[in-house]
Amino acid sequence: MVANNLRNNAKDEKQGSNKLVTALFVAIALLFAVDYFEEKYAPAEAQVIKTDPLAPSKNEIFNKKTPNLADLKPINLQTEKYNVEIDLIGGKITKLELLDFVQEKGKEPLVSIFKKKSEESENAMLFDAGWLANKFKTPDANTVWELAGQSANSLMLKNINENLTFYRTFFFNEDNFLTDIEDKVINNSNSDIQIAHFSQIHHIGEREDRLANSFTNYTGPEAIIDAEKVQADYKDLQKGDTFENRGSNVWAGVTNQYFSGVIIPDNSHSNTVKFKHTKISGDNYYTALVRSEPKSLKAGENLIEKFQVYAGPKSTKILEEQGVDDSIKLPAMLDYGWFHIIAKAIYDALMFVNSYVNSLAISIIIITIALKTLLFPLANKSYKSMAKMRKIQPEMKQLQEKHGSDRQTLGLEMMNLYKKHNVSPASGCWPMLIQIPIFFSMYKVILMSFEFRQADLGLWIHDMSVKDPFFVLPILMGLSMIIQQRMNPQPLDETQKMVMNVMPIAFTVLFLFFPSGLVLYWLTNNVLSIAQQYIIMKKHG
Secondary structure (H helix, E strand, C coil): CCHHHHHHHHHHHHHHHHHHHHHHHHHHHHHHHHHHHHHHCCCCCCCCCCCCCCCCHHHHHCCCCCCHHCCCCCCCECCCCEEEEEEEEECEEEEEEEEEEEEECCCCEEEEEEEECCCCCCCCEEEEECCCCCCCCCCCCCEEEEEEEECCCCCEEECCCEEEEEEEEEEEECCCEEEEEEEEEEEECCCCEEEEEEEEEEECCCCCCCCCCCCECCCCEEECCCCCCHHHHHHHCCCCEEEEECCCCEEEEEECCCCEEEEECCCCCCCEEEEEEEECEEEEEEEEEEEEEEECCCCCCCCEEEEEEEEEECHHHHCHHHHHHHHHHHHHHCCCCCHHHHHHHHHHHHHHHHHHCCCCCHHHHHHHHHHHHHHHHHHHHHHHHHHHHHHCHHHEEEEHHHCCCCHHHHHHHHHHHHHHHHHHHHHHHHHHHHHHHHHHHHHHHHCHHHHHHHCCCCCCCCCCCCCCCCCHHHHHHHHHHHHHHHHHHCCCHHHHHHHHHHHHHHHHHHHCCCCHHHHHHHHHHHHHHHHHHHHHHCCCC
């Protein structure tokens, strides 16, 4: 029995050595899998809330304009940060362009947070708000508002019916990406009413940044409710799934890879958040809605609801500078996932270095060097083990040739060989596995952080968030992997050897379409690993 255990242990030791790189590859795949299930199932479960008489219905959704209103001109306003278009039909924002950001580097079209459908794009995103009352008419999607006042950074709309008067005022701030909106209703009747305020953002059409949305980078309707993040995928909503929950410290909206439009309601009271899908005139409407609690409005009195809309970059730094109360957690819009704490630390370090060198490419190289230095003790142990394994490889091959057909005897002899030279094949595996969370966090930071969008890498690469147009970096990265493999002890098993030979090719193909900033990080890390491994293995070789 002891002999059998020794044989089994020897066999395990041998396999541990030969499968080191395979184990790392599988570990990375598992991390992606964990991140996938976390992103898919992490959002809080919806609480079923009984629909009240003031619940929004299809009347909230933007329908097609009636023909007699089609010629009514919208109001255009250019502020310090935006080109804005306010549609007097429904009093909604139908266009909001960011003056400081273009869609593609070197080209003219600006980034639009809100926009109508056009020949260039079948997708749209619109903002709307309003009131729901238990009696009397309130403005709907086809109600015509009139301009009551306008300045350089603000405008006021007005709508009057026989019982109620409504005002809507937009204040576009110059020093941040927040728009302050004030909705006011005056009860001109002789009756008390129950009334609730709602605001909503509609994404119309299908997801535009299909490649951006994945288990590593969510885009779509999302919200924070009581410090818990909730998300609703477009496909799930289209299947009929809905989310509705009430809480405090709320924001809700629709985000894409680098920009977002979200509503920040008056959080002095609780609010209801709802995600839903509606089919109107053949278009898919994906709605993120925020609704206040119903309030009593007595005859002759007025009620004001103040809220904000953030329309800007999904950047941690910019989100932190908006002046929104910390309890609302606006920066949580950018979530690096399972290793968020590590990723946030790496992001902060990159931004700190970049503030001095003014180059994110150089910052990546510097931080990668710093990380390799920090992790040197772990790498040193791993490479020492590899050096010893490489040194005894001729003896291992002799044993394989001698006992190749007798697996048990071969395993026992291998065990004795390891003991003789004080070598543990698996000892180099764990130190490398411990480094994977750091590598994966760096991957998430470069993939998701707004600062890498349209950032110069240098030479022929002018946008680190997109692929290398000539695939030079991925090819160099693949070559660096081949060099690393040649420096490692070669597997004795032919199947494992084939897997090892295929991996650099597979990774090169995978990285061809990865953001060039990410490929730069991986290439830098490989080059530093080769240098470390060469020095250590030469010393112990």
